[in-house]
Amino acid sequence: MAKKPATEAYYAGAYWGPRRETPEECATRTADLLTHLATCDSFLADWYKPTQSLKDARKYPLMPPDVPALAEEFRRGVNRERGGPVIEQLGFNFWFGNGGEGADSAELRLTCGAFSEAIPNSCVMMLPKRGANAERVLSASVLTEVVRGMASAWDADWALATSWEHRELLEAELRTGTFVGWVTYVSLRRGTVPPLPAPVRIEQVEGKGTLVILTPERFTASNPEHVALAETVRELLSRADLMRPVTDSPS
Structure with a gap:
């Protein structure tokens, strides 16, 4: 019997260039994103502050979003040299899970x-890998809405949802x-x-940008047809000068 291929792991990410924002502005954008995610799937409706244990995390919910509380988390997430001043140009970091x-x-x-041109701003979601929640969330319909929410809340330059295995295939593209x-x-x-070949679907995002959905079924790096379609679309978008890097450094 042939060995069943390992399940691919997926993520969604939004990226944008240098943009100086306050903790309050970052908190407002985060609140908008969390509110949108709650409409995408029940699995994405609950989020918690980072703690030492899952049991402790459930004592500190982030939903419904509280902008002042989120702003305080961003203030705590400044970058600084050990014992030195805050490195303002590197912005803020904040990570948390859904329990x-x-x-x-x-x-x-x-x-x-x-x-700073040294690093892009980003919002990256690690997605479930196995189980009933993964079966629902890892679908074109849900991930289209997740990417829509990320792109809209953060006014991103570029965003996507795909598998880590697919990302690993694309060393040349990652350099750009x-x-x-x-x-x-x-x-x-x-x-x-530009116009794109079937089965690719295009949707608009509130006048801010365009979503490109390659396939209605689950996209996998182990499917040569999926990988070839992604490359065809990349070539067409590159000819339209849409695949420029977000910063001088790879995302």
Whole structure:
């Protein structure tokens, strides 16, 4: 009997260039994102402050979003040299989870308010890998809404949802900082998405940008047709000058 291939692990991420923002501004954007995520799937409706244990985390919910409380978390997440002053240009970091365990969990990692070309600002969600929650969340419909929410809340330049295995295949594209995933978002600041081949679907995001959904079924790096389609779309978007790096450094 042939060995069943390992399940791919997926993530969603939004990236944008230098943008100096206050902890309050970052908190407001985070609150908008969390409110949107709660409408995407019940698995993404509960989030908790980081603590030493899951049991302790459930004592400190982040939902419903409290902007002053979130702003305080960002203030605590400043970057500084050991014993030295705050490095303002590197912005703030904040990470937290949804209370799940192991492969049945989600986590958000935020870097925002940075105004250095050395690193991009980002909002990255680690997605569940196995179980009933993963079966629901790892779908084109849910991930399209997740990416939509990330792109809109953070006014991102580029965003996507895809598997880590797919990302690992794309060393050349990663050097440029952007590539095409299962679901990809491109800001209108970069230009207009050209016509794309079936089965690719295009949706608009509140006048801010364009979503490109490659396939209605689950995209996998182990499917050569999926990988080839992603490369075809990347070439078309590159010709339209939409795949420029977010910063001078790879995302």
